[in-house]
Amino acid sequence: MHEWSLAEAVLKSSIKEAKKRNLKKLLEVKIVLGELQAIEEEIVKFSLDSLKKGTMAEEATFVFINEKATFKCRNCQNEWTLKEANINEESIKESIHFVPEVVHSFIRCTRCGSPDFEVVEGRGIYIDEITGEDL
């Protein structure tokens, strides 16, 4: 359950950002979950609800947005989706779950076969927006 550590990162960063903006308390955190990393939303939510107790995020709601993963080849400009990448082996999915960049060890551009591609969207977890109450 390494989602716990990502949830910790989300909470700490949100609180730090809230303090920077002089917020009294956090009311909502919008979290984007990228399809590539396949993070378990339920585990992140459970972890956040446990971790937020006694912090300025105690009353916060966590809203999750799922983002589809897309890739773009730097060699031929081809774009493709995770579904089209056709990753079926469980051990590969799990490797990518821990460190999404290792996708470069396992797939190539679906058109030209180049290893030089970028994950345009849907890589992993990030915070889209926080809202809170002013001091």
Added chain:
Amino acid sequence: MFDPREVVSREKFAIMKCIIPVVSGKGGVGKSVVSTALSLALAERHKTGLLDLDFWGASAHILLNASDQFPEEEKGILPEEIRGVKFMSVSYYTQDKPLPIRGKEYSDAFLELMAVTRWNDIECLVIDMPPGMADPFLDLLQYVKNGSFLVITTSSRLSSNIVSKTLKILKEQNLKVLGLIENMRSVGDDSERIRDLANSFNVKHLGYIPYYHNLDIHLGNLQDFISTDFFQKIKAISMGLEI
């Protein structure tokens, strides 16, 4: 929009009492073997971790004979413990395949590993760095403000020239340099070149290690490795480090 991994990565480095990035502008000077030996030597006296940040040329896992299974998970990832060294590497996740990534992807993988790895109570973290001064080196300077750098070179003119640039940046940034190790010295090498280099940057010449022709046969077997003269030399150097 912001990245939640940055804050925790900075925090994790900031609370560590001792971080030793093993660096060199030049490749092939023995950073990985020195890093691994150093972490094994330090682990005899301190709770020690080894982080292999050479994602393109990860090799510490071979030296440590690390498992090919995923590390355990418990509210994060627990580094595998090998002979007292807590070890983390991207190699656990690449299935020994190449990892052809650019700098942006390197930085992302670096942050991911730092954000999820639970080093717990280690007292000293040794970092095996890739050569050069591109993104990995710059990421290190950005996230690790309390590092004590160990610089590796060979006796060669090429190596000393490139390493002088590494030292120049480290000194310019006011970073702590533990000293220079002169690795793979052979008979006939200029014995003063590296000492002069160290003196010119006011850093310690920590010692030289001869070129051991058959060191390779001891790699990957830890019992064999720690009985080598190479390991004993690194251990002796580690005793004198100001950490």
